[in-house]
Amino acid sequence: DGGITQSPKYLFRKEGQNVTLSCEQNLNHDAMYWYRQDPGQGLRLIYYSQIVNDFQKGDIAEGYSVSREKKESFPLTVTSAQKNPTAFYLCASSTTVNTGELFFGEGSRLTVL
Amino acid sequence: ELKVEQNPLFLSMQEGKNYTIYCNYSTTSDRLYWYRQDPGKSLESLFVLLSNGAVKQEGRLMASLDTKARLSTLHITAAVHDLSATYFCAVDSEETSGSRLTFGEGTQLTVNP
Numbered sequence: 016d017g018g019i020t021q022s023p024k025y026l027f028r029k030e031g032q033n034v035t036l037s038c039e040q041n042l043n044h045d046a047m048y049w050y051r052q053d054p055g056q057g058l059r060l061i062y063y064s065q066i067v068n069d070f071q072k073g074d075i076a077e078g079y080s081v082s083r084e085k086k087e088s089f090p091l092t093v094t095s096a097q098k099n100p101t102a103f104y105l106c107a108s109s110t111t112v113n114t115g116e117l118f119f120g121e122g123s124r125l126t127v128l
Numbered sequence: 129e130l131k132v133e134q135n136p137l138f139l140s141m142q143e144g145k146n147y148t149i150y151c152n153y154s155t156t157s158d159r160l161y162w163y164r165q166d167p168g169k170s171l172e173s174l175f176v177l178l179s180n181g182a183v184k185q186e187g188r189l190m191a192s193l194d195t196k197a198r199l200s201t202l203h204i205t206a207a208v209h210d211l212s213a214t215y216f217c218a219v220d221s222e223e224t225s226g227s228r229l230t231f232g233e234g235t236q237l238t239v240n241p
Contacts, residue, residue, distance in 0.1 A: 050231075057132075057216060057231035058171075073228075105170060115159055115220055117229060119170045 017042045019120035021106050026125045028093075028100070036091045036123045038106030045110060047089035048117065051075060052103040061104075064089055093125060101127045130155045130221050134232035142240050144206050149235045151200040151217035159220035160200045161229065162191050164213045171216065175202075207239045 019040045028034045040047065046065045050058040060073030064083040078097025083089055089108075093100045103124050107117040131154040141147050151160070159178055163171040175184045177193035177200060184191050188211065190203045200217055214236045218229040 055234075055236075057233045058218075058229075059231075060228065063228065116161060116173055116176050117171075117218075118173070121170045 019106055019108055019118060021104075021120035021123050024121065024123060026123060028125065028127050030127055031095045033092055033094050034125065036093070036104055036106075036125070038089045038091065038120060039087055040089075040106075040108045040118075040120075041087060042108055042118065043086075044108035044118070045086070046108060047083065048107045048109075049073075049079070049081065049089070049091045050105045050107065052105060052122075058105065061091065100125055130157075130219060130230045132217060132219050132230050132232040134215075134217055134235050136235060137233055138236050138238075140238045140240060141204075141207050143208055146206065147204050149202040149204075149215055149237075151202070151219075151232055153198050153200075153219045153230075155198075155221065156195070157198075157219045157221060158193075158195045160193050161218045161220075162200070162202055163216045163218065165216065165234070166213050174215075204237075207237075209239050209241060212237055212239045 022037045048063040049061040052058050059075050061079050062081040064070035067086050070081050070083050080092045103122050105122045106120040109117050133152045135150050162174040164174050165171050175191040180195040182193045188205045193200045214234045216231050216234045218231045
């Protein structure tokens, strides 16, 4: 079945540590995205990538980094520079043509202890 | 900067009743999306609205788009408990190619027996 796989689902981290969240898709979509969701709030765009080896900052990129070495994969690193990293992180993908509809993974919940 | 506002943010309604959720946005766009999120889960696409006057219906939910008024509505007919969830609208900015969605804060719907 085609879809988007995020791992891990739950992650605990100590302050000062970097963590990397994985996102893999087999939908053959060109574009991939990372969103952050805080409790009771909407989604905010962290980074997005429309093609391999290219990515752009979203609205809240500070303290995060990404890479796009393969079409299928778009990992997100939450660095120690991110002041408030505890949140629910959602990866999504879309084709760059047609409707532009986003398809989401199941999410990764990061808690900083 | 594109702003997307939903109202109400919280909605408690009885089964069998009708209600409408409103989504207003601040800049020109003719691509609007509605998503559903169950607690602790990812987002599920409900509707994709791509032109002025677009109307789509699925079961007890109907969505419409008025690009001149910069307004979309999500109408719930004869609500049932299974519709309890958080509903997000998202608007695609015309400033960039591909999809770059700005999300509303979400409307948390509770349908009571």
